[in-house]
Amino acid sequence: MVVIQAKLIFLNQQDKQIVLDLMRRWSSCMRFAYKRLLEGYDRKTLKRDLQGMFDLNSRYVDDAIMKARSTLESARELGKNPKKVIFGGRDLFGKLQKHHINGKAYKKLKTKWHEKRKGNLYSRGDKSKKGNLNTRIEVKENGTFLRINVGERKYVYAKIEAGYKKNKRREELLKEIAESNIPYSVELKLKNGNIYTYFAIEEEYPKIKITKDKGVIGIDINAYPDNISWTEVDEKGNLISYGSIPMPELASGSSDKREYFRWQYAHEIVKIAKEKGKAIVIEGLEIKEKGKRGDYSGRKSRRIRHSFSYKSLLSKIKTLAKREGVEVIEIDPSYTSIIGMLKYAPQYMITKDIAAAYVIARRGLRLQEKIPDNYIKFLNTLTVDELEELKEHVKKTVRNKYLKKKHLKEIKKAIEILQSLESKPGRVLRPLYGTSFSAYDFWRVLKVAVVTPLSPEKVKRDFSTLKELLIQGKWRDS
Template structure:
């Protein structure tokens, strides 16, 4: 979707006040609908109620509910409490609460607060309604107007003021499409949103962008992308058509954390151009995670610094920008289910190529986009049957649980206690996974499958895990604490997976466990993309 902004000029003050009154009622309906959604009300029943209470047509009412639903979904994705949403900007709300503000500065903030809180109107596009029913662009005497429905069979016409800013301004394409639709009758849907700012009413029109046919396809191989929060960066893996790693690159995103909203948007576009230019240079399609929701922490989890970083982690917006730019340049984009890509990457490909887990995860995403299935290496398959190793790993996890309990008893700081409790819960979960697998092995029941078709759809796998994914989960539990945490390269985070190479090559876990230092030479086996 592309969004274009234009200024509205009303024929008289009466028309302007009618529209402002409609925007105020719509904004109230949106806030009211949001609260009812939190209470569990259904959209269909709520629509007619909002139309009656706020004296707007049912389509406006339905659009107000859609806006409320999008805010609710966004809030939950960010891990924030939906009940604490502030309409009109929390930042302005907090400033207005300060007692020392007075005079012109306070009045300016109150005006801006009212505009953001009450100056909104939205109407979704509809092809069957000549593009948009309530907010429709029309031509009158050769000039473009926005026809605004303000009541039953009542409209206000506002002149659209929008100069062309540059040669490739997308407004030119939108105007041409409107002209063509007027001539042929083949209309296209466009969403329109009115916003009040500094006393002026602006129209923001959003239309689906038309992309050229892809000239760089998956047949040429892919550039796999993995977004990571710790450290905050993009990991890029260049994957050949036969699924091998050709090179890798990392792009730091730390500058985004301290930037304002507008600067973050600018920097995200810069990163997107960097990724797409690399894909064009290498002649590779792009493979990325199909991320719908990602936990961003919650209050009282004992990890305030990490939570603050995750709250500003605009991964979805960044991936969308990369996807849009890639399609504009004829680069095919494949979005794949990210389930278990990190686990498979760190256990299988990180020690194999001597790269970190983020690059390995990007490699798995790229291979999944090319249609490859991930086999369980023979040494790992045998390891899952090795009762002696499983008993050793179980004992190590039990010792880790005791260690965390001792640390919890000694810790007096309540916030640090919560962080330790979270880690303790994760280790206990790994221990249960390993014990369950060990009981299955000792009872002689069926073993986890070593092969299972990869999920080629975009939707996450639901229900019970497949046999192969259970195997990867057991391996992660059996190897992470008992082996890899002996050599952490970053405090609290395992980054070096080279000790697993000995197990992958020879299956000698006893020798790997006995090492006092990591396998030398990690991180230099593959040439970088750049």
């Protein structure tokens, strides 16, 4: 996606006030829609009711609902309480609540907050409507203008004052967009009394040249420690090389700084894929699954989870790869970390994160993970009594209440699986996909039985101790 920023210059103050009023009504509509979505209202009902309430056409209302839904989903993905979202910015709102700010400083801060809260308008693109129906770029003899639908078949024209982008005038790019009729989204924002516009255009990507025919690069993004683990495999799934890219810059700093470095890390991954001539495999996993409370201390884990823009980084990798003609394969991430830590970390003496990246790469090639025979033998000797003893051990030794709760829940599930098998005569574990005891159930029980005793109080990253069990079938005192 290409975004072009520009400033709007109005022919007179009256036109500007009309647009500001439209932005205020649209912003109110979006906030109202957000509250109603929290209450369970559906889009169809909202679209019908909000048009008359805020004096907006159906397309503006639909766009407001879409933005509200996007904000709601974003809050949930970040693990935040959607009911506590503050439009206008939580930081600004918090500063306004502090009594030591007054006079001009307070007035300036309040104006900034109101601009962010009330000075917004979004209009999505539509190819069938000459690019955009409500906010359309029009090229005239005296310049390039944005035609804004302000209701009742009335329009306000504002001149687009654009700068430069990639050695080409933004205005020239906007003219090309207007003449091509490609869909483009328009977003207006009020800042320091001026109205700025952001044009977003979907890119046309080149034909894919680098595919999975010669193998893939599997990547696993980790919240702690901040790093991208990658593995290179051939077309048969054999491990060729691997590495890790530390990302310390994402742990702190301004949002602009973190955004800059996300692009840099994405460039590094795509560069590796191009040099090795292999496609990229990524997992569609949300960050909230990567940094749950209990992995480390609660506060630290939550800070990492909220600052580590996992989804944003994946999106940038996908975008850059498409620009370079590199195929990107997205896979189901279920149990990639568990399989990696139990099967490949001890086998190749690699880290848990590298092993997870290896599983991701193999899954991108649609390869099944055969469960090692010695693991099956081990699980056939495992008893419910042993898991009950482990449960008591966790209760006594684990101090972190979130981690303790997580362990106990996993042990309980493992016990239920074993009990269901013990009710069958001649129990023999043969984990197969599609059976009552699936391969995923196997990995879950195995993780509880061997990983939890080794490191009950923190996430273990070195699994070399499992090599003896994996290769020779020997486990601790057995």
